[in-house]
Amino acid sequence: MIRQTPSDDLVNKKALQRALSRVKVTNQVDLANVSRLLVQAEAAIGALTSPEVILKVADHNPDSIWLFSRQNAKRPEGFHAFLLLNEKGRRGLLDGTLDLQDPPLDCMVCQGESPALIYVWALYTPGILAAGMETMLDHFASPRYAHVDMISRAATDHGERAMQRLGFVKGCTLDGFAHPDLFILARSSRTVQSLRPRYDSYEPGQHRTGITVVHEISDLMKVAAIRSAVYIGEQSCPYAEEFDGNDFAATHLLAYVDDEPVGCMRLRFFGDFAKLERLAIRKEYRSSRVAFQLVRASVDLCRAKGFRRIYGHARKDLLHFWKHFGFNVKGSATEFDFSGIDFVEMLDEIHPTNDAISLTDSPYRIIRPEGQWSRPGVLEGPMASAS
Template sequence: MIPRRPDTLAERLPRYATHDRLLRPTGIRVVTGLEDMMRVAAVRSAVYIGEQSCPYDEEFDGNDLAATHLLALIGNEPAGCMRLRFFGDFAKLERLAVRKEFRKSRTAFELVRASVDLCKEKGYRRIYGHAREDLLPFWQHFGFRLKENGAPFAFSDHVFVEMTDTIEPSPSALSLKDDPYRLIRPEGAWHVPGPLELSAARHPHLHSPQI
């Protein structure tokens, strides 16, 4: 299971950046490469296509390359995932999946908390999502409520309801007031120096003198 983080360095890490293959093999990270996308696809294929008989073209709907994905690992084994998409004034959580052999853990809870924290760090105040009617109590645990004037609707052979949550942006939320280097760091790694700011050590000449 995703453990409760002790009062150590891990406690100070964002919930969406707790995994390290050697130091913290159980945790969550933002997907930044093809290998992790394959891990996400494997989890979702097992859960949605394998268990729920969702057609391939409905599960992989064309939005994956326009989204941010969180990957939960337990002992470096892909255990769960979440997809996030960002719109003008709200973020959308979707495609939460946990492999059945890991469902006795708190992986699903940790993925939701990590996703909400990532939205807060991006400065969002509203989160939107769809929940299967029978799973609405799970989402209500985090403060989600039925969307006002929303009506149940169906896709992929299940009935869903619309839900929303109101959140407060993180005190360190990304903004135009940030140092420019922070805004070019990899997604979800805004708390550590990125490769481009490390390249500044080469001291490029911004204005070459005219000779």
């Protein structure tokens, strides 16, 4: 893998700035240019609508339609079209009743009003004009728009990769409507939290009860403290059995309640199966649902990584707990004991998620921190969205 260095990042930012300096953008539209651009765009992204509808939308809210050109070009060469939807329009988009070829004006906000949802109607910016998307994202980061979710479709594989580089995530469920084909850039706090998976639901000081993948040594120390209290302190497990040399070769989930670490789970990944182990919940939180949430989050993480089988060791007296999640005693299972406690092998058959990590993903998604595949990572600077 070729990794970007700080100097590379600086070069890329300068390259993006040079590209942006060569691109002009305007929201002054006319029938001749719109008609010509729609014909050109149809070959790349398919038919959108009529020039008259584009002009109608632009007249209703000039923030909706933007034309792009190179600095030395005599006429526009590309365009971005947005539908700035009010609550009625948002609902119509989600339930499928909104006419996207001729959207009614009473479904869109007027200039100066904050929309309920921004729908990326169409993007046609070939070549260097693609850098203009940075200008649009800056525009829609203004106070009027900053906390409004953006939704888009991708007409091509190239468009799908571009959406992912910009931070859009494929597949969303809003207001009970599931849209596996839509891309969403979650920006409202409610949507951001609702779209985050169970294993990435904790945010210090904001979403104070939730679960996170351990990424830092300080968090791994919290895991060690919980397991020491539960297994060494309560069950008299020998230190060498509890800390068996696998902790730095594993993924750990850490559960919080009101910013207090209360439970953990260790996951290890093998060729065609994952293994759950070391589930530990502090004694004072065992009457809560933390254990259930940790197991579900662990299963979700395995599904997101594309696994179809999960293996584990269950205490025989707690096998009923694991059966809640689909686990059963493994065929020809071996029974054994750790520290005088009887265990049995168990297995769960699962299905990968629709957006499970795969080689068809954008390289930017694959290098994101473990469990944070639904949001842009530190390496996704400005050049990531321009490449």
